[in-house]
Structure formats: C-alpha cells, structure tokens
Amino acid sequence: MLDFLQHLDRRWIFLLMFIAVAVPLIMGTTFPEVPSDQVMAVFEAVDNLPDGSNVVMALDYDPASQGELQPMASAFTRHCAIKKHNIYFMTLWPQGISMIQNSIGILQDEYPETYKGKYGTKYVNLGFRAGNEGVIKLVVEDLKKSYSTDIHGTNLDNIPLTKNLKNIQQVDLLCNVSAGYPGSQEWVLYGSSPFDIPTVVGCTGVQAPIMLPYIPDQLTGMLAAIKGAAEYEQAIINAYPELESNPNAKEGLVRMGPQLVAHLLLISLILLGNVIYIWERKQGLHQ
Amino acid sequence: MKQSTLIWTILMVAGGGFLLFQASKGNGRVYVREIPVEATASQPDSEPQVYQWTKNQQVPQSEKDDPGVSFSLSRTVGLWVAAFCTLAIFSFLYGDNPLYKFTEAIFVGVSAGYAMVVAFWTEIATNLFAKLLPGLARITFYPDIDSTTRPELLYLIPLVLSILLLWRLSPKGSWIARWPLAFFIGATAGIRLISYLETDFIGQLQSTVMPFLVFASDGSLLWDKSLKNTVFIVGVLSCMVYFFFSIEHEGIIKYVSRLGIWVLMVTFGASFAYTVMGRIALLSGRLVFLFNDWLGI
Amino acid sequence: MKRTVPLFISAITGFVLIGTAFIPKFVDWGNDAMAWFNLLAAFAFILGGGNLLKMQLQKISAQQPGWGYAAVTLIAFFVTLFVGLVKVGVHPNVKFPEFAWSGDYLQEDGAFWWLFEYIFTPLSATMFALLAFYISSAAFRAFRAKNTEATILLIIAVIILLGRTYASVWLTGWLPDEFILGDSGIKYSDFNLQNLSEVIMENFTTAGMRAIKIGIALGVASTSLKVLLGVDRSYLGSDQEV
C-alpha cells in the first residue's frame, strides 16, 4: 500500500481534486456561514440606506475572475434590488460590459415589478470608459465630462436618472467589485477617500491584504474572496428569508462547499505526504 | 494497456451519449433577443440618412418562447466550441495528447493575433495615428476627435525610435536597433530606482516604525498590542539580517538569520494557503460553466 | 563603438529621469517615456510575429513531426489578425453611423468578439483553473517535514487552510469568548482557527513581506545602477558582429 502511495501517480491526486470540487457543486451542498463584522458593515451600508437611494455599481472584473467575483456582484445587485435602490452601472474594464449584463439580467428576471422596463428611471448602464483611474477622477468631479452618453448612445441629459446627476459624489453609496487594476484601490484612492463617498468593495483574495488598511476610514466595508461573498449572501438571507428558496442567491454559499472539501483534501494530502515521508525515513531512504 | 483503452472507450461512449441526451432536451442552446438600432448621421454636412441594424442580447433559456427571441446559431456553436476548449485543456492533466496539442496550437495562434490586434487599436491607432494625424483619424476610426485638434509632434520621437528598432530586419547596421532598446532600458532603470526606493524602501520603513510598548489612555500597558508590535519589528529586522550578503551566517548572526528564514517560511506558508481559495473558486467557475451553461444540469 | 553609444544613451536617459523625480516641472517625463515604450512594444510585434511565422513555416516546410499543428497555429493566427484589424461584423458607432470604421473592435457580435468570447476566454480561464490541480499535487509533494523550515511552512499552511473555511467553526468554535488572565485583553476565542489565521496574516506575513520588499527595493536600485554605469552590460550583446 505504502509502496503504491510512494510512487503515486499525480493523476490520482488530480482526480481527487476534481471530485472534491465537482461533487459538492452538483449536490449544491451548503454550510451555514456566520457573517463577520466586516461583512456586516457592508450589509448595513446597503441596508441602512432608505429605499430608493442612488447606488453606483462599478463592476471592474472580467470573465477570468468571474468564478470568484460573480457571486459578490450578484449579491450586491440583489440586495440593492430588494431595497429598490436606483442603480448606476459602470465599468473600467472593457470585458466588464458583459458582467454588467449579468447583473441587469438579475434585476429583470427576479425583480421585474421594480425594474422591468424601467431603464433610465430605476437603473442605467453607463458602460465602459477607457482611462483607468483617470475616469474615476473625472466621474467624481464631473460625470458628464467622461460619460456624455450611456451604453446605448443616449445622451445622459435625456435620461431621468442622470439628468440631474452632476458627479458621483452625489450618490449615496458606491459598490465596487474588482479583480485588480484598475479597481478597488483606485476607487478608494481617487474616489471615496478624497471626496468622502461611502464605499463598499468586493475583491479577490489576492487584493484583500492591500485593501485591509483602508477600513474603516476610507472604506466602509469589504467582501474578500468567495468567503466574503458567501457570508454576505448569508447576511442577506438572514434578513430577507424569502431568498432562502432562490438557488441563485446562494451562488457563493454553494461554492464554499467545494472550498471546504478541497481544503480538507489538501490537508489530508499534506498529512499523507508526511506519513509517506516518515515511513521512507524509517526505511533509511533518506540519509 | 488494453484494459485501460477499454475503460476509456466506455467512458467516452457514455459521455458522448449523455451529451446527446442533454442536447436533445434542448440544453446547450443559446437564445437571443433582437434589438433594433436606429442611428442618424451626426455630421451637419452629411446627408440626413437613417442607418438601421439589429443588436443581439442573450437571454436565459426560460425566455426562449418570448416574442422577438430567436435561436442563435453562432452563439450556440460558440458555446460548444468553448466547452470543447475547456475539456481539451483539462485533458492535459491526464497527459499530453493530440486534443491538447490541437487546442494549444489554436491558443497560441489566436492569442498572438489577439495581442497584436489589441496593440494595434489601443496603441498604434489611438496613441500614434490619432496623435500625429488627428484629421485623418477623425474621418476614419475616431469621429469623436475634436476637429480643431492639432497634431502632437512629440509623438514623432517614439515613431523614430520604433523605426530604428525595426532596422534590425535590414541586413546591414542592425546594431542601430540597440539604440532605442538602450534608451528604454536606461529609462526603466532610472524610473524604477526612484519608485522602488520611495514606495518599497522608505515607505515600508515608515510604516514599520512603531513603539515596542503600547499604553492605554489610562496608563496601563496593553499586552496584546505591545506583543504584536514587538513580534512585528523583530520579524522585519531578522529577515533583513537574513538577506545580508557581507556577513557569513555564523555566531549570533546564525541565530538571527535563522529566525529570519522562519518568518519567511511563515509568510510563504500563509500566502500559499491564502491563495488556494481563489484558485479553487476559479475551478468551480469553470465547472459551473460546464455543468450549468453547457450541460444544463 | 557599437556598445559605447547605446551605453551612453542609457546612462544619460537613466540619470536624467532620476533627476526629474525631484523637479516638479519635469516629473511627468518618466510617464511619457513609459507611454512611448508601449508604442515601441506595439511595433516590436512585427519582430515577434515575424519570428512566430518563421518558426511555424520552417516546421511545415521541413515536415517536422507535428507540422500539422504548426499549420493550425498559422491559420488561427491569420484569421484572428484579419478579423480584428478589418473589424469584421462590427457595426459603426451609434453616434457616428456614417463612419463605417468607427465601431469598437471588440463590439459584441463582431467576429473578433466571437473569437475572444468563445475561444480565448475559455482557454485562458481553464488554463488558470488548472492551478487548483497543481496546488494539490504541490501540497502532496512539497509540504514534507524535512527540516524545521519545511515543518513551519506546512503547519502554517494547514492552519490557514482550516481557518478559511467552515472547518474552523467545527474544530475550534467551542473556545469561549472569555479573557484568559483577568483583563489581559487576550481571549480564549482569539485562538480559534479563524482568528489565528488572521493574526498570522496580520503579523508574520506582513512582516515577512515587508522585509522582502525592502530587500527588493535595494536590489532594484543596485541593478539599475549597474545597468546605468555599464558595470553589467550583458543586455547590449557583443561588440563584434557574428
């Protein structure tokens, strides 16, 4: 047995990893999450706004990081929809346009009574603008300097939601979901911190340590990695139990299942590797 | 060998059968809603003409019977191609095989072409052509350039440097191509020297200067904060000692640098485990694509 | 001569840009130089792409093993290049419909978009996802308690792996929320895996990263100086022409 393990083909490990991720995904196994303080800060930032507030949703990520970030973007969208907020979508990533489309899909499919056919009065899609942090600097001071039209080419002065919006300092909350540069850090450096715009972000695990120091002064709260997304979904479900039956609202929670199993698998692999190593040493294979 | 071939054949046939079954149930198809677009000519001097075309918007399968929604062949083919590509890359985990080689060849070709197209439109067209010949750029690719924009002649410098670089292709005097490279390597060295010293040397030192002992406002010692600070400062210093090149790791230095390498190992172990989460999420993302978007399980 | 002139060019450029960092009026020169660099890199595609073509054509004409794949690469390359540069299937910009070329090259429903969305993206994302598998084989193979350093590495990795999932609640969720010694500020629950992994990230990892960054900054400074002073001139090739 140990002999087999000693010369274990790594393809068996790959197969185990595949099973560890695929099976919980198909089964839809979820584990209860306890929202941390940081996540509750995000939840409250969205929830404590009066119904129908103005929220900018900046989705700066691409399909490659969708696995980690889509649940956050969906949860933000869903939470804002429950609160009937007016949503302004925008992105600094060219591929972010289809990410915005996903969120708009949620608004129209799950909350048709609030959002269906209400383009321009309940939500607006500003689309993509090139220029990285330059765009942020512009939109916080003068929105119409960088966005003269929305994604469909309609002049912003002809859209009810944007007609009187001079810049995004006037909105009540900025939600950013980001996978790197330009993203959360730029929004904080050039948007929320100089102009004091209440901001919450969702970002990848890699960015999280960089963003931590900005909390709570420049940043109200942060969702880090898939765990943050899962906790946030749990927080929303706790407050709005009607979502319990909506499988889409548990995207992040469902993905925590594979995380747990895969982490346990990794730990058992590390332990197994060491058992083999100790056995080998007893056999005198390492001198 | 034969046994494994048999197992694989059975698996393939079973997989194929399952795919056919799912496809026959209508999964793996993409539907779009056609949105008419109407645009009128913008220039005052052009004929007042209305241009029309349609735009497609992808809709979930549940809306396939809605009015205006139709089956999209190109996107359905795309979905299957994407699924094929995903499976072909995963097959590399089993071992090198013709499927992977084929996909790899496509990947290299498409990505090299993609990078060049992006570089052409975002750099050469936007940052050189439009800067040097704004008038011509306005009537071709970028009608939103202001008609009063003047050419920025400064951009002749990168143009000349680029031509010098391409001189490499000529049979004689290809050494001249080293001039632009030398210019940019020199620039890189100068810029990075300043930026690294400022943010990573001075900046990191600044955020590390803190007291060993922390007191509460009533004068009592805060044990946990003091401990944290002390551990932190000692950690940074011992790692710095580890990186010293001039001293051999002997005597007291041996122990300090040993501590330094331990701190580094903690750092690496933690970062490794911390990144795991994101990577598994990526795999989940791919599997969700296969299971939900394609197979409709 | 062939090495002296470039050496001179790089030294002057480098030292001038170091100087401008302290002169507010010229502080943007460095950014300009880097913007120009992107243009140079775009032109350099002629060299890289040319080389790619040459290599694949050589394989095909010599009928080397796998030359068929070389042909596939060439076809994929030219198709992508063509549909991207000619903007196949791209509608003009809605604001300026009379300019047929004004549409975005990556517009939805264009041929280039199709290649991007259905070939490039899934291939990149799947390649990226392979990491999950490689992480598992690396964990099995590399995290062995060969010596003190390796043992530390693996213990910390296990703590963080557990601390980042629900397993931390199973294993250490029972630790009470009470102070250990009077009001020392340290609670039992501070030692549950989730908090422990945060403490490790906050103290040790940040400390280690900081020391690494300080070292890197000095390494960059001395490498830059070696390049500018011509102490290390290997990147310039040789004086002779072979």
Next chain:
Amino acid sequence: MQYQTFKSALSCLLLTVVAVSGNSMIQAAEPPAPPIDFLAEDVPGDAGTAIDLSWTLSPDDQPDLKPRKVLRYVIYRKEADNQESKYENIGEPTYQVNTFRDSNCKTGTPYLYQIEAVGQEGLTSAPVVIKEPVIASLQWFNQQREWFAVFVVLICGSVIFFIRLARSGKELKVRKIAGLEAINDAVGRATEMGRSCLFVPGIQDINDIQTVAGITVLAQVAETTADYRATLEVPTSRSLVMTTARDTVEAAYLAAGRPDEYNEDDIYYITDEQFGYVASVTGKMVRDKPAACFYMGAFYAESLILAETGNSVGAIQVAGTAMPTQLPFFVAACDFTLIGEEFFAASAYLSGEPQQLGSLKGQDFGKLIGGLLLIAGCIIMTLSSIQTQGATPENQKPTYLQSASNYIIQNILGKGGFK
C-alpha cells in the same frame, strides 16, 4: 430561526423609526449657514499648477442631521488681476468635506476663491471669499522629497563607492547563496543526460526591471551552457525580450569562445498573452523533457503551472523572482529559489567579477541604514510612549522625544522635507 425573526422585526422597527423621524424633520427649507475660515495656499513642491483650499464646515453641516441641511459646497475661482474675469465654478465637494485641491492653475497668476454651501432645493448660503489672492508658484526642487534625495544619494553613492573600491583591487567577501551553485550542477546534469536547458525570463516586457535582471542572469547561464555544450532554449512572451535575449546569448557564446554553437532559433517568441504562453511552454516541457529549468524574472499566476510541470518531467528547477505573491509557489515547487533581493544579486555572484560584487556591498549598506533607522525610530517611540504614559494629551506641549519620533516619521521617512 427565532433570532432571524427577531432581527427582521427589529430592522422593521428601526426603519419605521427612521422614516417617522425623517418625516417629522421636514420643514420649510431655508438656506444653510456659510462655511467659516475659508483659506487657500499654494501646494508646496509642485510645478506651480495647484492651490489647496480648506474651510471649516458650515455649522449646519451635521453628520447625523436628516434630511441634510448642507448637500454640497460649490467653489468658484476668478483671476484677481483680470478685470474681465468672472467667478467660475471649479468644483463641488460634498457635505462633510473640508478640503479641495484646484489643480488647474496657471503659474504665477493671482486667484480669488469663493465658496458657498448648497442646501435643500438648491438654496445657497452667503458666499465666502478668501481675504487675499493666492499665487501658485513653481518650485525647481521638490522640497517634500529632500530627505528622500538624501537616501538616494547615500544608497547610490555607497553602491558606486564599493564598485570603485572593488575595481581598485580590494577583495570583497560575500557569503554563499545555495541556489546559485545549483545552476552549474543543473547545466552539467543536462549535458550528461543529453537533454536541453530551459530558461524562462518571466512574462513582463523589458520595461520591468525584473526582466532586465533576468536577462543579466541569462547571460551567465548561457556562458555555462556554452562551456558545457548544452542546448539552451529561451521561449519569450514579449518581442523585445526575444530581441534582447538573442543579443545577450549571442554575446555569451562569443565570450565562451563558441560562437558557432549559437542558434538564433532557440530563442523564440510565442505570444504576449499569459496563458497562451504557458500552454505552449508546458506543452513543450512535456514533449522535450528538459533536464534543467530556470525561471528568472517577473511571474504571475503561471509560476506554479510551470514549476509543477517541470517537476513532473524530472527537471532540476531554479527560480528567482521579486514577485512577493509568487514566491511561495516557487519555494514549494522548485529545488532552489532566489528570494527577492537574492535574485537581483544573482548575476553579480555568477559573473564573479569583483566590481559586480561591489554592488552587493552597496545593497548591504542600504540595509544597514534602514535597519539602524528602524531600530532608532522604534526605541525613541517606545521611550516617548513610556514618558507620556497616562498623561492626558490635551493642552500639553509635545515632549522632546515626541517631536523626535514625529520628525523621523513625518520628515525623514515622510514628505516633510528638512524643516
């Protein structure tokens, strides 16, 4: 579940309270009080294009007041000397903000600024104007960076000093680095086995200093392979890196006296895109089974894909990078890893030239300065915190120690300049 019902009930209750209190506050709108102490000053250490404005918030600008009496401030500017110039709107910061930077000034022009608070229904307060015009003046030296300039001179100076010292024949001693000795062994083994060596110079372009450092290591590796007559393959992901690497390797083969063994086609470009490049390099690894793999440069997520594939084909692997996020993966999967600073020192070590080793001494000197400053700063801060232990911070002059530690953080390591 009980907890949840309780919670939703509570939040309903809270909402009602907020709504009710909100309603009761609605009254006839009146203009807000103007902000006070409106000040403007030239931004120090800039090119004379910016002026900083600050003010004390309008007394009506209270954070917990609902609905807000002040929604935003509007700032106007005009040229003081120009009779025809009128006040123009230059920015509208929101409530609770009390600073604004006007970064659109002409150098040497005196400006007058005016601020108004804007409340509900667009009602504005009385305007407040600064007392005297301000001028944005151009500085030829950025005084905020004075101390930084001292550090640059010290560190660069010490590197140059030690290089000179080494040139003059003084012998400099440096300790050994394990990974570097492995490079020769790995190349030797590849030769014995009749297999090739693979060198990956990272995936960034030549405008990243790590790529430059990788190329300098490549020069040394190429000399070794030329010596051993081993094949060296260098796939690159950037055209310019390919160009530079070709020049470098060619020179190395020439220096080793084997110019005829240099083959240009062994150094080739694949694609700029990260994962396309990785797909091709790993495919090649599996097919050619190189005996030694070197990864020297800037790496991202692909680090582990490369290192694990290399390991599966049984190659000896040496990696060097300054990407803190990727170091753990190389450390776990490669035989030897040059961590951060060691990577930049590698080419100096490998070249064995005394003047290159001099640069390492310069680096050590930098670490010494940094370390001493750090220790001194921490001790001074500790002493000052012991000294002021338990004292109330109000109406007390900063002690000598406090001002010393402030000087270290704000001026020496910060942007305060000499002062």
